[in-house]
Amino acid sequence: MNNETAQELVGWERSSFSSANITHASYRKGSGPGVVVVHEIPGITPAVLRFAEEVVQAGFTVVMPLLVGEAGREVSGKYIASSMSKICVSREFTTLAAQQTSPVISWLRALARQLHEDVGGPGVGAIGMCFSGGFALGMMLDERMIAPVLSQPSLPFAIGKKNSSDLNLSADDAVVIANRAAAGCEVLGLKFSDDKLVGDRFSALRALLGAAFIGIEFPSASKKDHSVLTEQRVDEGVTRVISFLQEKLLTQAQQ
Secondary structure (H helix, E strand, C coil), rough: HHHHHHHHCCCCCEEEEECCCCEEEEEEEECCCEEECCCCCCCCCHHHHHHHHHHCCCCEEEEECCCCCCCCCCCHHHHHHHHHHCCCCCHCCCCCCCCCCCCCHHHHHHHHHHHHHHHHHCCCCEEEEHHCCCCHHHHHCCCCEEEEEECCCCCCCCCCHHHHHCCCCCHHHHHHHHHHHHCCCEEEEEECCCCCCCHHHHHHHHHHHHEEEEEEEEEECCCCCCCCCCCCHHHHHHHHHHHHHHHHHHHHHHH
């Protein structure tokens, strides 16, 4: 880790977490109920870190797993391509197959369980972005997940009509999650209106979750708009996410 990267993560406790034969580094900071912030491609960039710091400041214990890339490294075309290639060949992620739950979601559920055991509270939250955007949905298989946020969910890659609306869930897992939504677990989703990488997933989420899905779309200013909370940040989106987490995790904890 170079000096610039180390400076980016001052104040964050680095550790590693292993479950189901998967091990990744993670970074933790804050106090209060737990929230897992899962980065987008290419990794924990300065913009992802900025967002995570805001979640910490809002009253939460944040854990950021590092699934690919480097912590604190700036975005570049070469860096994006390198991280993308690693995701495409990794067995942890189902990038093209429909109706499959990515194996890494089991690891993330275990990470969230550990976080909840450490800090307590009514449950945990999770925020996924881009390739990890749908992971918070799969984490709902664990009832501890009560504040799932999906920002521009993009797996499996929206190649063809079938993949464009696929939610990165097996049929059995989709039933469990639909039942949790019917029982009152709301899901927040965010995207830009013309984001082709998201495909038709918001329609699929409404079909699966019904009124429990809160879908927020922001007008696209350009074809490159994708990262709602980070690189093409929309302040209103950040505010909505933090308000959602506070409602589900802090307000309930005070009742």
